[in-house]
Amino acid sequence: MPRIMGLDVGDKTIGVAISDLFGWTAQGLETINRIGIKKDLQRLEQIIKEHDINKIVSGLPRNMNGTIGPQGEKVLEFNERLKKRFKDIELIEWDERLTTVAAEKSLIAADVSRKKRKKVIDKMAAVYILQGYLDSVSK
Secondary structure, eight states: OOEEEEEEEOSSEEEEEEEOTTSSOEEEEEEEEOOOHHHHHHHHHHHHHHHTEEEEEEEEOOOTTSOOOHHHHHHHHHHHHHHHHOTTSEEEEEEOTTHHHHHHHHHHHTTOOHHHHHHHHHHHHHHHHHHHHHHHHOO
16 A cells, blocks of 8 residues: 655655655654765655655745745745656645644654654654644545
């Protein structure tokens, strides 16, 4: 069964999450250390093939007033590259306001050390992005 992939795209890393087979829950998969757009897309292509991905939900950072700032512009550019590379895969841009904050709070509540939080925060943010989308479509 096809799955959905969630992305938290940053300047240095890309957090990746995938849905379960039923599309109910999001699980963190990995954090990709960004090397360059070609390598980033190659790694995403491997994940897409390995997990039979048919839809990508990319977190779009917005300012609190809903406008798109400099980081949002970078993500939009990245998403254009995704669309060109993966023409057969639907790409959804999902408002990701405060997902990193929520991920950080949950990791702190779980008593995860600062050093370990830094390693998993982007993957956790991708989980929040994807789970928000999954919850919105299951209603």
